[in-house]
Amino acid sequence: MPLTRRQLLGVGAAVAGTAALGGWTVWSGRGQSPLLLSARNDDAGQHYAVGYFLDGRRAFATPVTDRCHDICRHPFLPLALFVGRRPSRESYLVDLRDGILLQTLHSQPQRHFYGHAVFHNSGRWLYATENDTREPGRGVLGRYRLDSTRLQLIHDGEVSSHGVGPHQLAWLPDGESLVIGNGGIRTEGGSRKEMNLPAMAPSLVIMDRQGELLSKETLPQQKNSIRHLAVASDGTVITGQQYHGPAWDKVPLLAIKRPGEAYHPFPVSESQLAIMNQYTASIAIHSEKRLVAMTAPRGNRFFIWDLDSAATVVDAPMPDCAGVGAVPGGFAVTSGQGKCRYFDCTGGAVQSHWLTLPDGWWDNHLWLG
């Protein structure tokens, strides 16, 4: 039986307690098709925050003012923040049961969102990568507290991201340390224009959520912007880069940091690198199957590799492939241009089939669960 919004608010009031765990369990039901959350457009250019079940049924499509990027799910309440895409100053807190917009979260003055955020597993705190647009420009993690009675996010301070242009962030398995891709590019507050390409300084930072820097590593190529990442249950981090140097340079567009080891390139073949057109988008890790999946929309290519041996599992053409997410049996992949696909990894050879989701206009990231 679905919860009413009033019941949800009641659950929210008890957010610190274990009673809250019931909210999501009741809502998601048993045996239901996984829910896919994403930003999407229509062909008139209207932006939406959408939820679809993987079997093709629409849960909701909520019109929003700004184009969003990634989706940040609350750990147990049926809530998600659809995070505004650079340089948006808005993100949208949505009730996943019916798509009602609960809050338009505005960034602080002289800050804008970078499209990614994470909820702490207590459900009380959210951390979003943001741009401090004042001179000389710096990356920050905005911290927000979830008001458990009103279900509103309230800004509650910020810490440095220890780099410029922070993009995606994720929790390490301890649930207290964050890994952040500092893209290294400073952009104008009012546009997407790069301001510092000759002086880019990308880095992979691990810090605790209070802001203390635990490690900061770089790749040899100064114009190789570290943007997206995923973390396996054992703490292995895979990052995807976007290279701002010449199109013909051969640079590592994927890199790996295993727990306790140095950050270094993930060994994919030169022909695969060449096909990516210096641009990687979304990364997902299947921890149980030890697989990493990645979309390369400029190369119209989708890949799956073995996380440990780096052997290629899938190397498939897919027009404008966008978000990728893992479910127990494999990966679902959306597309900005064509049909969404499912890659079934349960048998020996991976089987792919098309999903009955609407075609095209899916944005670069998705949340699946």
Next chain:
Amino acid sequence: MQRLIVLITTLMLAACSDPRQQVTTQLADQVLLPAHQQWQSRNMTLLDSTRAWCSGDQELASLKQAFHQSQSAWSRLQPLMVGPLSEGNRSWQVQFWPDKRNMVARQTEDLLDEFADLTQPQLEGASVVVQGLTAFEYVLFDEQTAVTENRDRYCPLLTGIARHQLTLSDQVLALWQQPEGMLDKLTSFPNARYANADEALGGILRVQVTGVDTLKKKLGTPMGRLNSGVPQPYQAEAWRSRHSTENLQASLAGAQAVWERVRSLVGDAGLVADIDQAYKTIRDQLEALPAPLMELVQDPTRQAQLQSLYQNLDALETLQQDDLARHLGIQIGFNANDGD
């Protein structure tokens, strides 16, 4: 068995009667593949001609003509290079543009200083900057090379580039024509690349629209649109051979060949007329340019003419990318063109 045959025949008829699938198949068979074949065949002539000139059996003018033919086939192909040629950095091996820091001249001379008698493996191992038509053009047309007097120095490179271009086009053509190659992918659905003809048509249109966008860049860059309006004549494509405009015309013709096939799918007569007119206007304007582009961009009295051409290219791009795509219900790149 008979029923099965009836069913298969019905399915085949249904597929054939789908106008989008028909158009996609026609585009693949009659426009895209022939453009790749023509490029390969021109590269064959270029290699023959290079060998003939290097052995003293041909005039330089004939070699220059063969070069123009290869360059023209490549220009026509750019809005049509769906699949293999657009993948894996292959297109950079054909042409190096824009060359903002005159890397072609510098790297070509450095390479020849390092390897007096350049071998094919040495060229294959070198940068894409020296492997393509832009380096070939530099050797043939730049005054500083004095190529006729320095035939011995430059011939190993010219022959190497011509051979590299032919090998590349042979490989790409094979990837088109082999079983389950690109031609099959554009004519039989679903397949591993495309779920249906709509996706394939979207892919073709996306490349074509990108081709029109590249035309804008090839015009706008020497006009100084990236440099606060200060003309950049040496940033023009093919400035050394003074063939920038001919290249633009060949690319426009390639883009138009796609439109000529897609037109039958458009029910909106107004939109058809607008796109037809846009192509005609640009074609006429290019035809009317009185001198090589690198000279025109430096002539203040020609700025309005070039500006108008640029705006018309921009309008054509919008008509196809927005209006045509919306009319056909086809998405032309979303994340790929504007990611994060």
